[in-house]
Amino acid sequence: MEDLLNGDPYELDPLEQQVVAFFVDGVRVLGLPRSIGEIYGLLFISQTALSLDDLVRRLHISKGSASQGLRMLKSLGAVREAGDENERRTYYEPAIELKRLAGGFIREQIRPHLESGKTKITRLAETTRDIDDPERRKFLNERVERLETWMRSGGRVLPVLQKLLGQ
């Protein structure tokens, strides 16, 4: 409101835009909304911690988006609240260790699906038992076992992934 004559002083400079765009693309690959990429991107390239209000003003996103975006980023361990405990508002800074980022993503977005997948396969195995035709049942059992193998592989891969990314 207090910018007279000249452009909005909160506008992103070209480099900031480039970085934000980079992360917007990045999070889309992970299936996360663009606002997540914008927020993380701006934090990533900022030398100082930013408040929710800073993000709203500089990215031109709504308070709602910023609030929800920050919540998700916190749950992923991708941002943390900056020190200053006695400040009125809270400021955020990015976690930049790949280990932390990958770990959060695996924990929040991948593991739950793996778990629910295992449950569903168990239920599938039960349904398969009720099939009358023995030949059909044999085929189905093979397929269910295949799914179980997939899940086991998935379970084995995640820790390795985390180890490889954490250094």
Place this chain on the structure above:
Amino acid sequence: MEDLLNGDPYELDPLEQQVVAFFVDGVRVLGLPRSIGEIYGLLFISQTALSLDDLVRRLHISKGSASQGLRMLKSLGAVREAGDENERRTYYEPAIELKRLAGGFIREQIRPHLESGKTKITRLAETTRDIDDPERRKFLNERVERLETWMRSGGRVLPVLQKLLGQ
């Protein structure tokens, strides 16, 4: 059209529905459309190869969806055309080796993004060089290096992933 009195003989039985639902959920995690999961799911649980038309009739999806879905599944190496070269229409069967599935997904969906990411970071590094303030430039260089480290880690992880899933 030729079903008299009774229900559509093409309707999925409960077990088929369960499997299809499983794959619909599965592909959503990967960021792929539900029709992909439906098609692959039905192929996965079918003892015989199915034609495009079979998929349309049994899943109640349009020819367009089936055609596009099969194209993507072929590009991912997740389905192949069944033998019978002299048949009029082509029949499809699923690839069920995790190695093949993961390999296709990595090749088609992950590697291209990694590559374009590297390119963008190179461009970022160039932009950073033009920054006047030396302190700001130093900070930016650190961040760009961090991104380069991430990409290197990503590049190192993929082959390991493939190896772990292939057995």
Place this chain on the structure above:
DNA sequence: AGTATTGTTCAATTTTTATTGAACAAATAG
């Protein structure tokens, strides 16, 4: 006490993405 500020929630809206179906091309059958 009242008033400002900071942040959350969620129904309404917008934006994005997937799906449909009609038009079309290619290939085979009659």
Place this chain on the structure above:
DNA sequence: CTATTTGTTCAATAAAAATTGAACAATACT
């Protein structure tokens, strides 16, 4: 050659997902 069958393409439509913004709660300031 004409019909039919098989499959693709893509503009229009429907469905899903993200974003907004107004209402609200909580806390701090005067």
